[in-house]
Amino acid sequence: MTTIKNTALLLALAIPCNAAISFTLPGNSESAAWTGLTSANYPFSAGFPSFPTSTNPWPSALTPDSGSVLGGSFNKVSGGGYFASSSIYDAGTPGTFRITDLASIVNLDTVVFQADLGSVLGSAPLLSYNGGTQNLAADFSTTSTGSFVTGFGGPPSPTTNHAWQWDLSGVPAPVTEFAIQWTTAPHGTIYRLDLAAGDSFSQVIPEPSAALLAALSITLAASRRRRA
Numbered sequence: 001m002t003t004i005k006n007t008a009l010l011l012a013l014a015i016p017c018n019a020a021i022s023f024t025l026p027g028n029s030e031s032a033a034w035t036g037l038t039s040a041n042y043p044f045s046a047g048f049p050s051f052p053t054s055t056n057p058w059p060s061a062l063t064p065d066s067g068s069v070l071g072g073s074f075n076k077v078s079g080g081g082y083f084a085s086s087s088i089y090d091a092g093t094p095g096t097f098r099i100t101d102l103a104s105i106v107n108l109d110t111v112v113f114q115a116d117l118g119s120v121l122g123s124a125p126l127l128s129y130n131g132g133t134q135n136l137a138a139d140f141s142t143t144s145t146g147s148f149v150t151g152f153g154g155p156p157s158p159t160t161n162h163a164w165q166w167d168l169s170g171v172p173a174p175v176t177e178f179a180i181q182w183t184t185a186p187h188g189t190i191y192r193l194d195l196a197a198g199d200s201f202s203q204v205i206p207e208p209s210a211a212l213l214a215a216l217s218i219t220l221a222a223s224r225r226r227r228a
Contacts, residue, residue: 020114020194021163027200032064032072034193039083051082052091072101088190094122098181108175109201114163118150118189125182127166129175138164140205148191159191165205
């Protein structure tokens with residue numbers, strides 16, 4: 001029995017996950033995505049050593065290129081970050097990035113942010129609203145296998161999709177705008193960003209332990225069916 005459990009656990013850990021987590025927020029919602037973050041699509045901020053440091057800001061913020069509502073902007077605040085052949089790359093100098101949104105959703109209750117990265121984070125994203133500096137940590141977060149392949153500093157390996165969700169239903173004042181800010185680790189890469197917001201909170205981002213247990217239950221169920 002122990003051997004079966006251990007084998008099931010290993011299989012669960014090896015189950016591939018979708019890249020960006022798909023979900024549906026209840027009520028009214030909007031989404032935006034920044035894809036194709038490469039020098040071919042954004043040549044104005046491409047190339048080393050032209051844009052690796054805070055002394056070389058991006059000429060302009062990036063508007064989303066897909067989503068149900070094409071609002072918001074994505075920009076580098078400071079540090080490294082330029083558009084390389086397959087992703088944004090910080091050239092060994094950690095970069096701080098920010099996504100802002102005017103929150104056209106009335107009575108905003110939740111925000112979901114996802115980032116497909118080829119490296120670990122220097123700092124997790126924090127959310128502030130209405131021009132303030134609340135710096136709220138996400139209420140829920142998880143990771144899954146990303147949809148890209150990165151090979152910097154070693155053999156090719158899948159990227160990691162990070163997902164975070166904020167519960168803003170308890171915020172006293174209506175949220176009319178919000179900003180999400182984070183910092184890369186040295187040699188950080190950014191492949192894709194996804195943003196969603198809605199007026200009715202429902203947890204759509206599972207905690208890592210919950211995601212693991214769900215994968216394990218699927219594996220155990222499949223094992224029982226094979227033995228039956």
